Amino acid sequence: MDGQKEAVANAATKSAGHARQRSTIGFPYTDLKSAIELADAIHSQVGLRDCDDDQLAAWTKQSSKSSTFRVQVYAARTFRVLEGDGSNHRLSELGRAVVDPKQAREAKARAFLAVPLYKAVYEKYRGGVLPPAAALSRDMVALGVSEKQKDRARLVFERSAEEAGFFEHGKQRLVMPGVAYQPDVPGENGSERPEPEKGGGGEPPLHPFIQGLLQTLPKPETEWAATARVKWLQTAANIFDLIYKGDGGIKIETAMAQRSPRPSE
DNA sequence: CGCAACGGCTAGGTGCTCGT
């Protein structure tokens, strides 16, 4: 960075009286759709494993240095579909659900309400009619959004609500899509995690990862290339590492060229 | 404890779309 140039920029900003105002409530600068794109990219490239900035940026045809990319990553974390530290990224539990077509609808609603600002707006207007754009922007300022960011916050809010299915009954009403989810954000205000099914009895449902994994399993008696099998098994190993306690680190290698004997043989 | 690096976040410019 050119220090002199920066100093000039600082002076210009300060002399013009542009005091930077920071929002006091969390909200993303890009919409839920762009966050899901990142989740999709990670899911399709490395599944449940970690990736870094450069990889994720390349998969989404961006530069890891660009602020657009950084804002997108920040948004994905705000929606809680991605997690990680620094330049490391991985799918969160919510992110895994978002990329699973069977759970996407509920997961998107959860992601939407994971944003403090959106949850506050939802709580305020649930069951009622949303105000016009200008009034909604003002409400967002009252909730803690920076004055200069109110319109952007509202736009991103509206697009995200659309993506999450909250506008299924028209843009005048913010309605939780018909999913079995109670709008609680884990770890906030002592609220508890929503339980997926209550009083259902019987077998607990399989972990979403296991469900997703099983869905990708080819039918018996069909062709399944060894490399694809290794990939599948390695993914399974990674899932086991993630969801089960105990020592992990299982590594599947293509070197196992010989077929293991069938039980009947 | 001070400095540097990093990452979160904001401000604002540019170009496109769409309604009038």
Place this chain on the structure above:
DNA sequence: ACGAGCACCTAGCCGTTGCG
């Protein structure tokens, strides 16, 4: 044609964290 609204993008401010 023109203006408003919007999407996309970059520059860079500022708080946090790690390290010597």
